Every structure is written in structure tokens, then in C-alpha cells.
Amino acid sequence: MAEVLLSIEGIHKRFGGLHALNDVGLTINKGEIYGLIGPNGAGKTTLFNVLTGLYQPDEGRFSFNGRNLFRQKPYVVVESGIARTFQNIRLFANMTARENVMVGQHVRTHAGVFGAVFRGPRTRKEEAAIHARADELLRYVGIERHADEVARNLSYGDQRRLEIARALGTNPKLLALDEPAAGMNPKETAALKTLMEKIRADGVTILLIEHDVKLMMGLCDRIAVLDYGKKIAEGNPEAVKNDPRVIEAYLGVAPE
Amino acid sequence: MHFAFLKTPRQRQIALFIFAAVLLVLPWGLGATFSSANSWIRVIDFALLYIMLALGLNIVVGFAGLLDLGYIAFYAVGAYMYAIFNSPQLQAVMPTWLQHPPFLIMIVICGLAACVFGILLGTPTLKLRGDYLAIVTLGFGEIIRIFMNNLDRPINITNGPQGIDNVAPVHFFNYTFAKPIDFLGLRFEPVYLYYYLILAFCCLIIFVTSRLQYSRIGRAWVAIREDEIAANAMGINTRNVKLLAFAMGASFGGVSGALFASFQGFVSPESFVLMESIMVLCMVVLGGMGNIAGVILGAILVSVVPEILRDVINPLQQGLFGRKIIDPENLRMLLFGLAMIIIMLVRPEGLWPSRRRRAELHPSATISEQENAGLQDAERTHG
Secondary structure, eight states, rough: OOOEEEEEEEEEETTTTTEEEEEEEHHHHHEEEEEEEEETTSHHHHHHHTTTTSSOOOOEEEEETTTEEETOOOOHHHHHHHEEEEEEEEOOOBBBBHHHHHHHHGOOOOOHHHHHHHHOHHHHHHHHHHHHHHHHHHHTTTOOOTSBBBBSSSSSHHHHHHHHHHHTTOOEEEEEEEEEETOHHHHHHHHHHHHHHHHTTTEEEEEEEEHHHHHHHHHHHHHEEEETTTTEEOHHHHHHHOOOHHHHHHHHOOOO | OOOOOGHHHHHHHHHHHHHHHHHHHHHHHHHHHHHTTHHHHHHHHHHHHHHHHHHHHHIHHHHHIOOSOHHHHHHHHHHHHHHHHGGGGGGSSSSSGGGSSHHHHHHHHHHHHHHHHHHHGGGTTTOOHHHHHHHHHHHHHHHHHHHHHTSSSSSOOOOOOGEEEEOOOOOOOOTTSSSOETTTTEEEEEEHHHHHHHHHHHHHHHHHHHHHHHHHHHHHHHOOOOOHHHHHTOOOOHHHHHHHHHHHHHHHHHHHHHHHHHHHHHEEEGGGGGHHHHHHHHHHHHTTTTTTHHHHHHHHHHHHHHHHHHHHHHHHHHHHHHOOOOHHHHHHHHHHHHHHHHHHHHOTSSOOOHHHHHHHHHHHHHHHHHHHHHHHHHHHHOO
């Protein structure tokens, strides 16, 4: 039996009259790639925002790595090991690629105002480590040649990679990727798939939202399907693909 | 701005050394050049105070991107704090050991008091951005000024619109800045003494700001400016980091306020009107938001140029028209407004911008090419 990393139960989130998440529960095991799919507006991104602390759920239970994260602040969530990327890229556009990844390490470093002003041996060492780690991560995702480039000047695919590098900078146990392949061509998507497999092989669990079904089927260990804020199916890709409720949600019911 | 001659660290060191030497002999140089030297040194003392203010505001506006229109309130808090402890105003009610505390302790107290007010302003405005934040901070600045104006009743703390006078000049150990000090055969007039004192604090603030800029905290501020939601999602405690920006900026304002009070010997609410806040903001924007050198340049230009104008305009008008047509004070605002409009049209990033601001406001040709290329790619794949 695989070790559970993240588990949520009975999560509800309402926006006024809209019941965006209705009794959603799922568990993610250590070391797997867990996919989340569903038609547009099914609540995937809402669930994502709940899992990363940007939204506070109305009810439910949320534990991660043995820690209760229900209604916790985003920085607590990141600190306990969940990092994310955004569906519509949200880099620090006017900072360089390296600075972006350095900001990612904020939560794992400690220098405060006094450290910054006096710049003692400890701060200098930490700063050098942040710098080295940033370069290492840029190399890891394959954009080290753009380290000194301002983020907004990077190509679309490289910006996606930089977002992943920045998230990895927080040293996560779970990396949550919101449609990382959106707008990518097949070649870039294939490279992204390789990168995700590499990240998983290095011991980071991945939660993935994606529309590219082919990518999901080839990559994910388990997939959950959301529709109208409810989880309608969960299981290995093959089972999910053949689930009649999933087919119904995506294609509608065949007329009798 | 690019200085080709400042390429190597050695050249930079030499340039810095020469610059420091110039600053050290500046009052003597002015003393030898002008007959009204003391008034010019006064102008420079004020320019230095404005540099400190502008650098403090630069942390809030330039680094963290929080538009603060009431910044002068912290200057007021520092100045009044200094004045209350160092003048006869509350002498009757204050225990003697509290009166005239040592200067450096007083500076720390003023900085801390302003810092507390910074947090007081920051806490309720954490969720506000841009225009909304500007309105609240503007209100805050006015509230502080109105408080200073009215706190002469029921207990007379600030002496209302008359202000507090007889603020004791700085006293260090056995020296007081009230009368000239003879040292090494040189005669240091009070304005000279204040020049060196304010210069020292100014250098300290420049040092602190530049250290903060390239630190974990500085990066967090810029990240919040760039994208607060993403900063949040990267594990930055945006509440604390924003409060820290307010507190740091405010404490710089408080320290320069204290120096102002001791230098001027008199504080009144009139020195802390909205126009002053706007002036300081103009220094930051005109010089180049987020760039320390730019902000210093902006502060010098905005505070010194009007004084030069005052000296130039009157003789010029006399010579050209034989009489005074425009009051230099009015002309000053006219030219100032004109300069701001021109800057915003031609160089919205300021005279000496940071690399970041320049990139933001002048995307290079390569990016637009890339964007076009990206569009064509997208069309190809979807077509």
C-alpha cells in the first residue's frame, strides 16, 4: 500500500449561489502523478486554489504529509511542501529568470532585514546558496542560457519551464501544475512530459490539470474526473477513459 | 544612463572616492564661491533631507509598488517626536530624565515612532492596491497633519497651528550645534555641522537601502510589486513583507523628520502638507522609481533647481523687462508641472531608471518580434 501524501475529504466551496466544489474528496500517494480532468468550469482550478491555500474551503478536511492544512494561509501551505504553477503564466515579468527562481526559495531561507543590512557570513553563505540553487534549477528545466534574461522576454514554452523551476525552488513534496501544456506544440509537449517524468523520478509527487488527454493517459498513474464541482470518477487512466459517466460528462448522453 | 568610464571595479572605486572628497569639501567650496554661502548650504542640507525622504518612499513605492500619498506624515511624526522631547513645550509636565535625551537615542525613538505609525497605516490597507491605497494613504497623511494642528486642546501637546519652537539644536557629548565649533583650525558654522550630520545619516540610509535592494527581503518586495498572487503562491508572507516595507519606509521618514526638527529649530503643521508628500513622490518618479541613484538625482533636482531658479529668475526679469513680471514662486510650480508632463511623455521610467523599469516601459524590439513570431506559430498550428 502506497503512502498517502495528501488527502482531502468532503471539501465544499461556494461562490455566492455557485457550488463550485461539492463534497470533493481524494487522496494522492507519494511518488505518483495524479491527473485531474473535467470539462470547462468543472471546478478543477477552484480545487487547485483550495489545495494551494489561495481559496479557503467552506467545509471539509485537508491534510498533507500528516499536517492539517484546512483553511491555512498560502505561505503555510507552501512551507509544508505544496508548490504550484498557474494556468495563465504568472511570472514576475520584469525580474530575470534567475531572480524568479531565487524568489521561489524565499520560504526555505531566513535572512531578514538585519541579515540583509549587515550581510554577515551566514547571510552571505545563504545568498550564495540561493544563487547556486537557482542556477541549478534553471539547468534542471533546461533554460540556463536565459538566466539573466528578464522573464517577459522568454519564449512561451520557456516561461512555462521557468514557472516550474520557480515552483521547484520552494523545495516541494507535491508539485501542482495547472495546464502546463496549454498552448504548446507537440514537440514542446513531449519535452514537458520528459521533464515531468524526471521530476517524479527525483521524488516529487505531481498533481496535474490538463486538457491534453493523450498526454494525461500516457503520464498519469491515477486520474480523477470532476464535473459540476463533483468527483464523478477516479482510477487508472484506462478505467477512467471507459467510465460511462465520464463519457457522458464530456460528450453528453446518446439519444435512446 | 551608461558610464563607459565606470566599467571596472577599480575605476568605480576611484570615482566614488572623488565623489566622497567633493562632498566633504562642498560647504567650504560654496563658502569660497558665494557671498550668501550659508543659505546655499542650507539648501543643500534640505536636499539631503529630501534624499532621505525619497529613499524611504522609494522602498514603499519603488520596491514594493504600494502607492503612498501620505508619506510626509512619517516625517511629521519624527519631527514632532523630536520637538516634544527637546523643547520647553512639555517641560512643565515631563519628568526631567525624559527631557533632552541623548541625540542618537532620540533618533532611534523617532525612527521607531514613525515605524509604529507605518504599521498603523499598513495594517488596515493590506488588501488595497493602486488608486485605492493612494486615497487611503492620502487621507492618513491629512489626518496626521490635522491632529498636529488640533492637539493643543484639551491638553496642549503640539501647540496647534503655532507649532513648537525653541527646539534645542543637536548636542553630542559636550558639543552643541548651536554655535560654531573650532576644530583643526577650521571654523564649523552650525549649517556646516548640520551638513555633515545629515550627510552621515543620508549615507547610512543609502547604504541600508542598497543592501536591502539585493537581498531576500528586497526580492520579496519586488515580487509583490510584480504579481501579488504569484508572490503569495510562492510562499511569501505578503502581509508581513508589505508591513515591513511600510515600516522601513516610515522609519526613514521619521529619522529625517527628527533631523529636520533639530536643524530648523521649529516645527509646525504647515511643513507637512499634502504638497510635500507629492513633492517627495515626484522626486521618486522623476528620478526613476526603484533605482537608488535615480531617486537621489530626482531629490536633488526637485529640491535644488527651484532655489537656483529663484536666484536666476529675478535678475533675468529685471534685465529683460526692467521689472518683475512673475513671482518666482509661481513660476516654480509652472516649470515644475511642465517638467513632470514632459518626463511622463518622453521618459515615463524616469531620468535614471532601474533596468527593470526600463524593460517594463520600453519593451525591446526583439520582444515584439518574438511576440509576432509567436502569433504566426499559433496561426500555423491552428490553421
